[in-house]
Amino acid sequence: MSEVAMNDVIEVDYEQPACATQHAWVRVPVEPGPQRRAELKDKIRRLLKERNAVMVSHYYVHPDLQDLAEETGGLVSDSLEMARFGRDHAATTLVVSGVRFMGETAKILSPDKTILMPELEAHCSLDLGCPIDAFSAFCDAHPDRTVVVYANTSAAVKARADWLVTSSCALEIVAALHAKGHKILWAPDKHLGDYIQRQTGADMVMWQGSCIVHDEFKATELQALMHDHPQAKVLVHPESPADVIALADAVGSTSAILKAAREMDAREFIVATDNGMMHKLRMLNPGKTFIEAPTAGNSATCKSCAHCPWMAMNGLEAVAQVLEQGLNAIHVDPATAARARLPIDRMLAFTAALKGGNDAGALVPNIGAA
């Protein structure tokens, strides 16, 4: 971390009441029996048609919600693709299985659509750890910096940002900003911010939030596991601590991890991200073995054990109920949504240019330009 960053960190206390994970764990739904499970799936299929709705599920939610989304013409993906898919799909209702900021992002991009979520209390430690008042004060203290925030933030925090990023495009966007002379104010994930700072050399001041899942991966125990599986390749999400990232054969977003697992010449992988990913990894790579990176061991302080309690709150019963009764609709204040849309649209335009092989850097203004 740079000297500047060291002087400008904001520490986040994860034991604050709003971020205690036990409230989420007690609300994780009980697994339905086989008959109830089949009934619920049938009911959801029928309601999706009747309500002109589509399911958009994150890689970390229950496998049933992933499979059902794909089977019914919806999507399973990372937060960037979820946002893009929801915006472009013709359905008038989106059922977003994931955490709160994903529903809010969908509403910001599709204000005329109804956005339903199985669980409105499904939060994210990054979002909870970056309240708007403290974040605004941080921005006010650094008026010369371009504000780059991660997707895992509230609509109000996004509305203070110049650019939004997800883990699948953060490196490219910060590199483009750095190349045009921008100094960065980064929030909220400290590990991803540090990783990007090391990769790009950008001048970044950091908010010091973290993901309660990825923060728990342990380098010492990972080394022991690697010793037991010498042929295994190690895939790491960049929200993990630097000493875990340093052991990786590939570092990247959930989509990048899927791509690496498909393309790398190995039969065995150790994976440091939420274990909800294992469903898709195993489904797409029959014959390959995927092992969870350790969160336990002598240095463990585990609050999550490689699974996000807020993601785990999403279940079939709740999806059927919100669809049937129109419950849990997401609302975002229109003025906040309009301002928050600017950094999201910038990110989507940048990533579309990258994907199309165009000069995405041209979308970044030189510092001092209007």
Ligand code: SF4
């Ligand atoms: S896995 Fe981490 S980053 Fe993702 S929603 Fe849960 S707490 Fe937030």
